[in-house]
Amino acid sequence: MADNTEAFRVEVKAWLDENFPKSLAGKAGEVMGHDKMDPKHTEAVEWAKRLGAKGWGTPTWPSEYGGGGLTQQEAGILNEEIDAAGAFNPLWRTTGMGITMVGPTILEYGTEEQKLRHIPRICRGEVFWSLGYSEPNAGSDLASLACKAEDKGDYWLVNGQKTWTSGADVSDWCGVLVRTDFDAPKRDGISFLMMDMHQPGIETRPIQLIGGASPFCETFLNDARAEKNEMLGELNAGWSVGKRLLQYERASQTGNNAGLGRSKQKSLKDLATEYVGLDDDGKLLDADLRSRLSTYMMESKSHQLTIERITAEARGNAKVSAAASILKNSASLVGQNRAELALEIMGHSGLGWEGEGYDEEELAAVRSWLSGKATSIYGGSFEIQNNIIAKNILGLPETAQRG
Amino acid sequence: MAALTEEQALIKDQASSWARDDAPVSKFREMRDSGNLNGFDKGTWESIASMGWAGIIVPEEFDGVEMGYLTFGVVLEELGRQLTASPLLASGLVAASALVLGGSPAQKKEWLPKVAEGAKILTLAVDEDHRHAPEKTALTAEKKGGTFVLNGRKVSVPEAGAADAIIVAARTSGAAGQQEGISLFLVDAKLAGIDLELLKAVDHRGYANVTFSNVEVPADALIGGLDQGASVLDATLDRARAGIAAEMLGTAGQSFDMTLEYLKTRVQFGNVIGSFQGLSHRASVLYTEMEKTRSCVEAALQAIDAGSNDVAQLCSLAKCKAGEFLYNMSNELIQIHGGIGMTDEFDAGLYLKRARTLEAMYGNRAYHRDRFATLAGF
Numbered sequence: 001m002a003d004n005t006e007a008f009r010v011e012v013k014a015w016l017d018e019n020f021p022k023s024l025a026g027k028a029g030e031v032m033g034h035d036k037m038d039p040k041h042t043e044a045v046e047w048a049k050r051l052g053a054k055g056w057g058t059p060t061w062p063s064e065y066g067g068g069g070l071t072q073q074e075a076g077i078l079n080e081e082i083d084a085a086g087a088f089n090p091l092w093r094t095t096g097m098g099i100t101m102v103g104p105t106i107l108e109y110g111t112e113e114q115k116l117r118h119i120p121r122i123c124r125g126e127v128f129w130s131l132g133y134s135e136p137n138a139g140s141d142l143a144s145l146a147c148k149a150e151d152k153g154d155y156w157l158v159n160g161q162k163t164w165t166s167g168a169d170v171s172d173w174c175g176v177l178v179r180t181d182f183d184a185p186k187r188d189g190i191s192f193l194m195m196d197m198h199q200p201g202i203e204t205r206p207i208q209l210i211g212g213a214s215p216f217c218e219t220f221l222n223d224a225r226a227e228k229n230e231m232l233g234e235l236n237a238g239w240s241v242g243k244r245l246l247q248y249e250r251a252s253q254t255g256n257n258a259g260l261g262r263s264k265q266k267s268l269k270d271l272a273t274e275y276v277g278l279d280d281d282g283k284l285l286d287a288d289l290r291s292r293l294s295t296y297m298m299e300s301k302s303h304q305l306t307i308e309r310i311t312a313e314a315r316g317n318a319k320v321s322a323a324a325s326i327l328k329n330s331a332s333l334v335g336q337n338r339a340e341l342a343l344e345i346m347g348h349s350g351l352g353w354e355g356e357g358y359d360e361e362e363l364a365a366v367r368s369w370l371s372g373k374a375t376s377i378y379g380g381s382f383e384i385q386n387n388i389i390a391k392n393i394l395g396l397p398e399t400a401q402r403g
Numbered sequence: 404m405a406a407l408t409e410e411q412a413l414i415k416d417q418a419s420s421w422a423r424d425d426a427p428v429s430k431f432r433e434m435r436d437s438g439n440l441n442g443f444d445k446g447t448w449e450s451i452a453s454m455g456w457a458g459i460i461v462p463e464e465f466d467g468v469e470m471g472y473l474t475f476g477v478v479l480e481e482l483g484r485q486l487t488a489s490p491l492l493a494s495g496l497v498a499a500s501a502l503v504l505g506g507s508p509a510q511k512k513e514w515l516p517k518v519a520e521g522a523k524i525l526t527l528a529v530d531e532d533h534r535h536a537p538e539k540t541a542l543t544a545e546k547k548g549g550t551f552v553l554n555g556r557k558v559s560v561p562e563a564g565a566a567d568a569i570i571v572a573a574r575t576s577g578a579a580g581q582q583e584g585i586s587l588f589l590v591d592a593k594l595a596g597i598d599l600e601l602l603k604a605v606d607h608r609g610y611a612n613v614t615f616s617n618v619e620v621p622a623d624a625l626i627g628g629l630d631q632g633a634s635v636l637d638a639t640l641d642r643a644r645a646g647i648a649a650e651m652l653g654t655a656g657q658s659f660d661m662t663l664e665y666l667k668t669r670v671q672f673g674n675v676i677g678s679f680q681g682l683s684h685r686a687s688v689l690y691t692e693m694e695k696t697r698s699c700v701e702a703a704l705q706a707i708d709a710g711s712n713d714v715a716q717l718c719s720l721a722k723c724k725a726g727e728f729l730y731n732m733s734n735e736l737i738q739i740h741g742g743i744g745m746t747d748e749f750d751a752g753l754y755l756k757r758a759r760t761l762e763a764m765y766g767n768r769a770y771h772r773d774r775f776a777t778l779a780g781f
Contacts (some may be wrong), residue, residue, distance in 0.1 A: 018642055023744060129647050131632075156456060255607065267779065269779060269781050272781060273781060278781065282780065282781070283776070283777070283781065284776070284778075284781045290776055290781060291769075291772050291773070291776070293771040293776065293778040293781070294773070295772060296722050296776045297775065297776075298699075298723055298724060298775060300694075301699075302695040302698055302699045302724055303695065303697070305695075305698035305699055305702045306698040308698070308702075309405065309698045309701065309702075310699070312405070312406055313405070313406055315575070323694075326690070326691045326694055329691055330691060330695060375636055383680075383684065385687075386683070386684040386687035386688065387680070387683070387684075387687075389687035389689045389690055390683035390684065390686060391689065392676075392684075393687075393690060394559070394663055394677075394680065394686055394687065394690060395667070396663075396677040396683045397667075397674075397675060397677060397678040398665065398678065398688065
């Protein structure tokens with residue numbers, strides 16, 4: 001066993017050595033900062049193509065659909081070696097939600113024909129997927145969604161509006177939750193449609209957020225069409241498909257995305273040492289901050305240890321589960337706390353919006369603090385996760401609001 | 404739970420059912436009401452000893468079972484659930500650790516088999532003031548011929564009333580506040596000059612203030628090197644912290660289970676109160692904290708077993724996180740139970756009282772936050 005893993009590691013190293021352009025080492029942030037990879041960045045485009053052709057952008061997916069066909073353990077080795085080489089997996093970005101959510105859900109619910117149609121294109125990094133879930137009047141109460149799909153014989157006719165659609169403006173395909181039965185109880189009249197975004201019936205409008213970026217869109221569907229064979233799961237059974245997909249989303253938001261490339265973010269300790277300073281005993285000059293920083297580091301460590309423990313308990317096969325809600329809430333709290341502390345540590349310098357007088361790192365800290373507020377809202381808010389924990393893990397009765 | 408070996412899983416089941424059936428909270432309550440100043444029931448301790456738990460970390464050559472700290476933690480967690488009172492932690496884990504880590508071959512040979520079988524009770528005496536601060540050890544041990552003479556006072560020493568011997572942290576050189584100059588002595592508790600003041604603490608467990616007045620101990624009572632006791636003491640205290648954190652996880656876990664049960668059965672406004680988000684969300688947050696606490700506690704115990712180089716950080720993390728969770732959980736236990744939680748007849752108060760003494764032992768949260776920061780280099 002140990003010999004096999006060692007042999008595999010050697011194979012991975014050799015492949016990376018031959019295929020990963022050294023000039024891209026450590027440049028994950030630069031290359032993957034954009035939703036779509038800059039087509040002029042020919043080296044990065046070529047690297048993504050090679051990784052996709054090898055199937056190693058989706059290492060554990062079945063090889064018959066273009067995945068790497070690796071075991072969890074081998075995938076772990078691959079991620080370690082990718083990190084060690086300063087490499088990264090650009091497909092995480094260039095496929096939008098393809099790798100983290102849509103792919104696993106198609107693999108679980110899709111027909112053979114749907115798998116063959118969609119999975120290889122995700123593996124090769126050719127399609128960017130977005131998701132049409134929320135609507136202006138269906139946020140936390142997602143099941144009340146109203147976007148309508150009508151059976152027109154040889155296609156579905158879709159009308160309605162979606163919002164908070166991440167990357168809709170650059171996406172090629174979108175997984176859309178639609179209402180196919182208005183008479184059934186609200187969760188029983190929902191279906192999951194896979195829609196081609198390149199059609200006249202779909203318009204997108206980016207929403208500018210408090211951090212200045214526009215990662216989300218409003219998406220308008222006016223007489224848009226979906227092919228009949230693009231329904232994922234049964235008619236009116238889309239709620240369970242959609243919920244399953246959200247579990248994959250939570251699992252991807254737990255701070256355990258190996259292979260994304262190491263961030264070069266300075267540690268809070270280094271920031272504090274630089275901005276606040278240490279006394280002669282080597283202690284941070286601000287005693288109150290020191291205590292809170294220590295608490296933060298412990299929280300962060302306990303979060304990491306929890307990911308490791310849950311993974312180990314699942315014997316390396318951490319299926320998405322209710323534990324994802326725990327990790328999602330923990331991850332958003334830890335991340336937001338980190339961002340707040342970074343700002344506090346930087347003081348006046350941590351309050352810049354743009355321009356001279358602030359360095360790049362300071363400006364990035366502010367933007368990241370702002371955008372990070374979304375982590376406890378999207379993918380099921382902090383409160384919705386607590387509902388899920390209460391119901392699914394603790395067995396407490398559903399809360400008063402029906403849904 | 405960590406992925407346990409089959410043997411560990413068996414011990415967990417054994418500890419769980421024994422504590423629930425033979426040493427439940429009601430038994431602790433009986434002991435409390437009897438006015439027993441030792442703070443534990445003799446029969447309970449004999450049962451624990453007969454199951455071999457006092458020898459879990461003792462090497463096989465000294466009649467222990469040498470199953471490691473994670474195994475010990477599994478047992479302590481189950482006992483913590485029922486507030487089972489015994490000198491198991493003080494003697495079988497803390498004192499035994501000091502001997503395993505720093506004892507001479509003769510000391511190990513003489514004491515470890517007795518500790519393992521529960522025939523002798525040992526304890527570690529460190530704190531001298533209101534707060535845990537091992538480096539501030541001021542109790543003196545002066546060399547006089549072939550002996551050392553101890554003078555000073557230790558406070559709130561666990562299980563001191565029942566102890567056959569006390570491992571005393573003493574200053575043999577340097578000044579209070581310095582790591583250098585601390586030495587450990589294994590002191591027969593019956594020696595002349597030792598005065599015990601038995602305490603009636605809020606958790607009704609056994610503690611005593613111990614005064615040493617010209618107590619003469621032989622030179623071979625020294626554990627580890629002269630003036631170099633701090634390293635053994637630190638390592639011992641880290642094991643104590645990980646162990647007590649496991650007990651705290653159990654005490655808090657039981658508090659959580661009691662609260663969850665109440666949320667599912669207590670009806671107000673025509674609904675079980677657990678259906679109200681004001682309460683169910685608190686339960687969800689507490690559950691999340693419990694999961695994170697378990698990760699820290701088990702990581703610390705596993706790090707000790709593996710001999711990792713981050714034992715100190717992980718043990719401070721475990722004690723601090725367990726302290727945080729137990730503090731919140733014990734308060735919520737009372738609050739969510741409402742009036743019933745305030746009655747002595749109900750068990751919540753016993754858990755709350757125990758929670759605070761556990762918090763103070765081997766360093767409270769503030770101590771470990773400070774230590775964690777120092778270890779991290781700020």
